Amino acid sequence: MIIVTGGAGFIGSNIVKELNRRGRTDILIVDDLKDGQNYKNLRGLQFIDYQHKDDFMQSIENDDFDGTDIDAVFHEGACSDTMEYDVNFMMRVNYEYSKSLLHFCLQHRIPFLYASSASTYGSGKHGFREGDECEDALNPYAFSKLAFDRYVRQVMPEAKSQIVGLKYFNVYGPQEHHKGKMASIFYQLYNQINESGKVRLFKGWGDINGTPVKDGEQRRDFVYVKDVVNVNLWFWENKGKSGIYNCGTGQAHTYNEVAKAVIAAMGKGEISYREFPEVLKGKYQNYTEADTTKLLAAGYDEGFHEMGDAVKEYVEFLDNGGYFAYGK
Incomplete structure (x- = not known):
């Protein structure tokens, strides 16, 4: 059996779909x-059982899985809302829960692959290399992820089974409808064009390495969800070395480039700009770009989709309903 937490979510459901394909x-x-929307992501998936996250943790505490052959745990479940400022809530859901699941896997020597985040690099002013010298947190979500990464680093030297943390950069692709305001810029722009014929990007604010940011020139490392899934499954299937790795393409693109790619894929639309929100000032990453040195050194050699090709595929998927079909 394989366990996927957050399996009704964006990345988790994509992992399940690829496991089905294999x-x-x-x-x-x-x-x-409970949000009443993410269940839709399950309709196109094949799985043996479902458990609520609290019931699952109770099952672990009760040793209900004792004797069960578990091949791997993909821990994708978390509160990913960067605008959630209840730190106690974030730490319970993203830190304490993850610790409990980690120790369950260590006890039973089950490979444990979990979702970290590029938000753990803070503003990015120190770079995007895995390690304390580059890491920081600008919001409670990022802090909860960073705290768990640091905990993992402490226990990893004594671990007898695989532990892999992947710092996801800006992921986009199928099955992200339910994320609402936290969905990728690609999904947001697709909807904006269908609604108004225009995309709305942020005007420039702040700087990148001392250079003022122009309108729509914020730069992010955007990674297609299929590539994120491939990295996860590569580490598991190839018994990749334990560690915490960046999961990004290593190439940043501007929001203007994203908008042009979506417009080209849809065959319509134009770009407009709006004021940078006050609430995001000082809490926003103007630039991210994964340093993939460690990932490549681990042996990952399957590459990443070109953004233009991925956007065309994603737009076609959205045009055809936007959810996985069962058994296909």
Whole structure:
């Protein structure tokens, strides 16, 4: 059996779908369906069982999985809202829960692959290399992820089973409808064009390495969700070395480039700009770009989609309903 927490979410459901494509359906999905929307991501997936995240943790505490053959745990479940400022809540959901699941996997020697985040690099002014010298946190979400990464680094030297943390950069692709305001810029722009014929990007604010940011010139490392899934499964299937790795393309693109790619894929639309929100000032990453040196040194050699090709595929997917089809 394979366990995928956050299996009804964006990245988790994509991991399940690829596992299905590779012939695995003996999957336990763990999630919380209370928002009334993410259940739709499950309709196109094949899995053996579902548990609410709290019931799942109770099952672990009760040793209900004792004797169960578990091949891997992909821990994608988390509160990913960067505008959530209840730090106690964030630490319970993203830190304490992750610790409990980690120790369950260590006890039973189960490969544990989990979602970290590029938000752990703060403003990015110190670079994007895995390690304390570059890391910081601008909001409670980032802090909860950073705290867990640091905890993992402490226990990893004594671990007898695989532990892999992946610092996801800006992920986009199928099955992100339910994320609302936290969905990728690609999904937001697709909807904006269909609604008004225009995309709305932020005007410039702040700087990148001392150079003022012009309108729409914020730069991010955008990574297609299929590539994120491939990195996860590569580490597991190839018994990749334990560690915490960046999961990004290593090439930043501007929001203007993103908008032009979406417009080209849809065959319509134009760019407009709006004022940079006051609430985001001092809490926003104007620039991210993964340093992929460690990832490549680990042996990952499957590459990443070109953004233009990925956007065309994603737009076609959205045009055709935007959800996975069962058994296909």
